[in-house]
Amino acid sequence: MKKYSYVGISFVILIFGIWAVNELSNRLSGPDFYEGETVPDFSFTNQHGQTITNKDFEGKVYVLEFFFTTCPSICPIMNQNMKKIQDSFYGNPEFGIASITIDPQHDTPEVMKKYAENYGAKHPHWHFLTGDKETIYKLSNEGFKLYTAEEESAPGGFEHSGLFALIDKDGNIRSRYDEFGNPKIYYNGLEDNEIEMLKEDIKKLLK
Structure with a gap:
């Protein structure tokens, strides 16, 4: 009788141990995160005239946006919030x-450098990227499925999303799930609560 009790207790301890290990793994690696598509290869020029590709972000958790420097509407809010994110992980x-421009004809490296300075972009891995327009639009519309287009009637002459993409160290798009169990996929770069969510999720992916 004691033998069976001992076996039963051992089994319970084993099950509990397996659960504890899995729970710890969940907290550290974030398997409750949605894992989307791998970011397509890209190669652009940053504000310092350097060629930056997706390979330069390997081993890093990063946030990606599409914007343009003369945007009079949502871009200033997006980059004020991006600055807050930078400050939370500065030095990491x-x-x-x-930050990829959708108006590369205007947004040269020189223009982007001044814009970056105006927004206090000091993190060495915050790259303001410009390049071939067709390539940028293909990356946005097909690679990320984030709508981007020239539109004369739109503020500044362009339409684009105010969403931020969160990308893990392996180059995969990641996000948390919403209250209905659906992946958010992207984070609203205009909403304070979404920025806080994004900060929390960056921390998890950095572990």
Whole structure:
């Protein structure tokens, strides 16, 4: 009788141990996160005239946005919030930001450098990227499925999303699930509560 009790207790301890290990793994690796598509290869020029590719972000958790420097509507809010994110992870070599212009004809590296300085972009891995327009639009519309287009009637002459993409160290798009169990996929770069969510999720992916 004692033998069976001992076996039963051992089994319970084993099950509890397996559960505890799995729970710890969940907290550290974030398997409750949605894992989307791998970011397509890209190669652009940053504000310092350097060629930056997706390979430069390998081993880093980074946030990606599409914007343009003369945007009179949502871009200033987006980049004020991106600055807050930068400040939360400033000095962390495993964190980065990719801000890709959708108006490369105007947004040269020189223009982007001044814009970056105006927004206090000091993190060495915050890259303001410009390049071939067709390539940028293909990356946005097809690679990320984030709508981008020229539109004369839109503020500043362009339409684009105010969403931020969160990308893990392996180059995969990640996000948390919403209250209905659906993946958010992207984070609203205009909403304070979404920025706080994004900060929390960056921390989890950095672990």
